[in-house]
Amino acid sequence: MLVCLLDSMISVHAQAADAWSAGYHELTFPDPLDSQPMQAIAFYPSTGSEQSSIIQGYRVEAGEDAPIAMGRFPLLLLSHGNTGTPLALHDLATSLARQGFVVVAVVHPGDNDRDHSRLGSLSNLYGRPLQISEAISSALLDPMLSPYLNARQVGVIGYSAGGETALILAGARPDLKRLRQYCLERPGDRDACKTQGELVADRDDLHAQADPRVGALMLMAPLSLMFGRHTLGDVHVPVLMYAGDDDQLLAIDRNAEALARKLPQAPDYRLLAGAGHFVFMAPCSDEQRATAPLLCNDPDGVDREDIHRTLSAEAVRFFTTALSAADPDRSGMQTAHHQ
Template identity: 60%
Template sequence: MLVRLSAILALLVPLLAFGAPAVGMHRLELADPLDDGQRLSAVAFYPAQGKPHSTDVDLYHVDAGDDAPMADGHFPVVLISHGNGGSPLAHHDLATALARAGFVVLAVQHTGDNYQDQSRAGTFSNLYGRPLQLSAAIDAAASDDLLAGGLDTERVGVIGYSAGGESALILAGAQPTPERLQDYCRQWPEDRDACGRGGELIVDRDDLSAFADPRVGSVMLMAPLGLMFNRKGLEPVKVPVLIYSGDDDRILQLEQNAGALVRRLPSPPDFRLLPGAGHFVFMAPCPQALHAVAPHVCQDAEGVDRAAIHEQLNDEAVRFFSRTLADPQAPFD
C-alpha cells in the first residue's frame, strides 16, 4: 500500500509543529480529586503564536511566555508527574521541547507530595491519588479558557520521574502490590528514601484503588520507582513504554526498579541505560540558584554531561510520543 503524503505528515506532526518555535506557559488550578476543599495546580506548556519568550519562575529560567496566545491546531497531551517532594518545573526543558514539537504538556504539582507540602508522603492517598490528579488535570485543561479547543484529549502520553513513574504506570493500568515495599525494605533497610517507615504505607484512606485512564496511549519513565509491581500487576499495561535510567542511581536500586520493569512488562519496553548517571540527572540542568540551595540534585559524577543527556533525551521524547500518539485516523491507501 502506498501511504499518502497527508498520512506521512500526520505521523511526523507534532514533529513539524507548524514551524512555530514559540512556547506558552499557563497556570491551572482545579479542585484536588482527593479533597475538593484543596486546590491542585498544574503548569501547561503549549505551542504558541508569536516570537519566543522566556520567563523566570521560582529558581528556573523557562523558555516560555506567560499566557501567550495558543497556536492554531489540535494537539496531543503529555502529562508530567514529578518525583516525591518535587516540582512541576523540574522538567521544564523537556516540557518546552515537547511543546515546540506540537504537544500540550501538563506538569502537575501533586498536592501533598511536592517541594512545599509533603503531608501525604508515605500514604495510600498519595500512591493511589497521584494518578487521579493527573487525570483531573486533563479535564481541567480541556475546559480552560485559554487551552480549550486546542487539545486532543484522546491522544495522551505520560512522563513519570522517580515516584512519578509509579503514578504513570498506574494510570496506564498497572496494579501495585504495596506489601512488596515491605519486602524490599527488609532486604535494603539502608534505603532511607523508600524505607523511612520500614516500607509500611500509612493507610489514611481505604476507599481508593488503582485508577487507570483509558486515554493514555504511551508512557515514558525516567529513573522510575517500580518495585511495587510484580509481573501480574504489570499485565494490564498494553501501551508502548520508554524507560531511561542511570547505572549509578543511588536513590532507587536499578535491579529492583527500572531493571525489574524491563523484565516484567508484558511487551519489552525501549530501555536506555546511561553510564555513570545518577538519579537526579533527569531533572533539568540546574541554574546557579538551585546549586546553592540543593547541591545534591545538581552534582553529577565526573564525565556525566547533564546538558548533553537532556538534549538527547528531549529529542527522543519528541520522537517517541510523535510515533506512539500519531493520529490513528490518518488516511491510508
C-alpha cells in the first residue's frame, strides 16, 4: 500500500508539472535576534488557475493561498541584498515554484527597503543567516507547507549581500580584517566602505553559524570580499554563481571573481557580458523604469528578460541535480521540470 501511495504521488507530481501555476503564502515567525515578528513569503507550485497579485507594489504572477500541488518539493530560501526586498526577485521565485520548488523569500529585519536600522552592524552580518535558518524551521513546521516539503532538500539563493548570508550558512566565516584592509585600499567604494570598514559592534554574542540542512547555493552578484581561502574551507556544497562584468556596485575582482578562485569546490560560474549589479532584479514595468531608472535600465545589448529566462532554467537544472545528490534516497521524488 505504501509503495502504491508513493508511486501515485510521484506520478501526480510528474504529470502536473507542465500545468502548475504559482501560489504564495505569507509566513510570520520570531526574529532570532530579538524575538520580534518577521515576515517571509513562500511561493509554491499550485494546481489553481494562473493569478496575478499586487504585493507591496509589485505585480507578482501568483495567487494568495492557492491550492498547493501534490508532492514533496525541495525548499529554497531567498536572501535579498542590503536595504532590498525579496519581491525584487519575484519572477525567479515564481518561475521556480512553477517547476516544483517551494521558495521562501525572507524580509531581513533592520536591513530591507523600509528599515535600515541594522545596516553596517555585526547583528546584521551574523543575524541574517540566523534569520534564514529560522525561516527554514518555520516553513518545515507551517501547517500549510510542511506536508509538501522535503526537509532533506534545502538550498539557498543569495543576491548581493544575500550571497554573503548564503555562504555563511554553508560554512564560510567572515574575516573582518579583510573589510578593513579593502577599505584602506579602496576608500572610494561608497557602498562597501560607508562605515570605513568598521562594523558596529552591537552584538558580541553573535558569530558565524552554518546550517547543515543547506545543500546547495545559487549566488547572484555576491558580496564576498570578507572571505579568504582559509575562511571558505568549510564550504563543501555545490555553488551556481552569476556576476555581471559591468557591476558598478560591487567590485567583481574582489567579490565574485575572487570567490570563484577560492572556493574549495569550483563553482559553476557565469559572467554576464555588459551586465550590471541590478540585472538580477525582475524586469521592470514602465512605471518602475520611470521612478527607478538606476535599478531598471540596462546598458545597450543587455536583455534582462532573456537573462532571466536563462537564470530560471539554469536554476531549475542546478537545484534539481545538486539537491538530488544531497538526498539520494529520495531522488525519485525530485521536482519534475520542463525539458
